[in-house]
Amino acid sequence: MSGARLARTVRHAENAGLTFVTFADAVVPAVPGSPASARLDAVTRAAFVARTTTAVGLVPEVPTTYPEPFHVATQLASLDLTASGRAGWLASVTPGDAAPAAYGRAPVADLDREARDVVQVVRDLWDSWEDDAVVRDVATGRYVDRDRIHRVDFVGASFSVVGPLITPRPPQGQPVVLARSGDVAGPGRDGERLVDVVLVGGTDVAAARAAARAVVAADPGARAVVEVQVVLDAAGRTGADRLAELDAAGPWAPGTALRHVGDPAGLLALLAELADDPAVAGVRLLAASLDTDLPVLAREVLPALRADRRTAAPRSGATLRDHLGLTRPADRFAGAARATA
Numbered sequence: 001m002s003g004a005r006l007a008r009t010v011r012h013a014e015n016a017g018l019t020f021v022t023f024a025d026a027v028v029p030a031v032p033g034s035p036a037s038a039r040l041d042a043v044t045r046a047a048f049v050a051r052t053t054t055a056v057g058l059v060p061e062v063p064t065t066y067p068e069p070f071h072v073a074t075q076l077a078s079l080d081l082t083a084s085g086r087a088g089w090l091a092s093v094t095p096g097d098a099a100p101a102a103y104g105r106a107p108v109a110d111l112d113r114e115a116r117d118v119v120q121v122v123r124d125l126w127d128s129w130e131d132d133a134v135v136r137d138v139a140t141g142r143y144v145d146r147d148r149i150h151r152v153d154f155v156g157a158s159f160s161v162v163g164p165l166i167t168p169r170p171p172q173g174q175p176v177v178l179a180r181s182g183d184v185a186g187p188g189r190d191g192e193r194l195v196d197v198v199l200v201g202g203t204d205v206a207a208a209r210a211a212a213r214a215v216v217a218a219d220p221g222a223r224a225v226v227e228v229q230v231v232l233d234a235a236g237r238t239g240a241d242r243l244a245e246l247d248a249a250g251p252w253a254p255g256t257a258l259r260h261v262g263d264p265a266g267l268l269a270l271l272a273e274l275a276d277d278p279a280v281a282g283v284r285l286l287a288a289s290l291d292t293d294l295p296v297l298a299r300e301v302l303p304a305l306r307a308d309r310r311t312a313a314p315r316s317g318a319t320l321r322d323h324l325g326l327t328r329p330a331d332r333f334a335g336a337a338r339a340t341a
Contacts, residue, residue: 003048009290010049013056016298017306017313019282019323020057022090043075050083055313057320059088059178064118065111066094066103070161072118073125080170085319088176091119091195093183108158115184117156119177119194124152126174128164130334150333173328176320178225181211181256187219196326197223199284201256205273208258212279223281223324226274227257231288232264232296239263246288257286264300271301275310281324282311 013021025042039045042060050058058079062072072089080087093111100107108114133148152163177184178197188194198215202208212224229252231239239261246252260267274280287293305311314323321328 006045007049007052009294010053010056010058012294012298014053014314016294017302017311018056018285019311019314020059020086020088020320022284023058023060025061025063025092043079046087047079047082050079050086053083053086054316055086055318057086057088057176057314057323058083059090059176059320061090061092063094063099064091064115064184065108066099066105069118069121069159070125070163070165073122073165074167076122076175077126077165077167077170080172080175081167084317085171085321087170087172088178088197088320089122091115091177091179091184110157112185113157115179116186116188116194117154117159119179119184120188121152121154121156121161123174123177123188123192123194124154124332125161125163125165126170127331127333128152129167129169130331131169131173134168148334169331172319172321173331176324176326180227181215192332193219193221195222197225197281197324199225199227201227201258205258205270208274209277209280212277212281216279221326223326224279225282225284226280227284227286228267228270229254229257229259229286229288230267230293230297231259231261232267232293233262234292234296242292243288252288264296267301268304271305272308272310 010021023042023045025039042062046058046060060076060079062076076087076089093115095111097107128150130148130150133144135142135145137143149164152161154161176196177194178199179195180199181201184195186194200208200211200215202211208226212226215222215224231243231246233239234242243252243261258270260270271283274283285297287297302311306313319328
């Protein structure tokens, strides 16, 4: 729960040259009743480190299923402002019965539809202020141009939203939206992209590369990032021994991610094999223990990747969209207004 530890870890990741870091979130503790599994919400933690970092992207996980979409849009827009355009959003889905009770809501029957609706309306809200809506005209006493702030009227199956947002348009126009493959399926209302970065996995490298190619084939503008669980040889112990000890305390389900257990050289070989496929835009490294694995990644893996020109450290002053090669989206309302005019 220490803010100092959080800031130290994220600075370590930034200094190591990682493009972005993610912040996990869950309304229900991983171990019920255990203070060790408590955490502040993901957006709060990301905002806390926004002013102690200058280059690394900050991507909190925020569920699409039960939080209020208007609040989600406001929080993420504020994070992007605080981080000077380095914010992203890992849009997740929350199955099960514990979460709705924690939120005081009835269970959502169609999680896929809810996820699409929430991402759609959050994107609409980010666009509800045009880029030049804030005029700050001291002579006339006008802060905003009301004609450049647009109402958002959205009615979904389980919620409705009336805009506009209460914050100006984020520096990136829209923070980068990430989601695991299948969590936010399909295009938006007008055929637009809802997810910028799709997280994929596979039983082996070939399956992961095939999943990445499927993402790019469906939407050539999207980025496919492969998730890789990592348990490295470290502190005089093998990765296999460390994994066995960790699993004895609580099994780590592989899920859909690839998994590397072993030395840094083996991980480098795996990452090189993934990078040889142009459909793979990057990897998300899921370390078994940040305190143990992150120093090894920083010392023995990331410098080698940079030397081989397979990755580059993020630049101070650039946005997360810049680092991922994503263009800044035009405001949909401004485009409609110009078309009408």
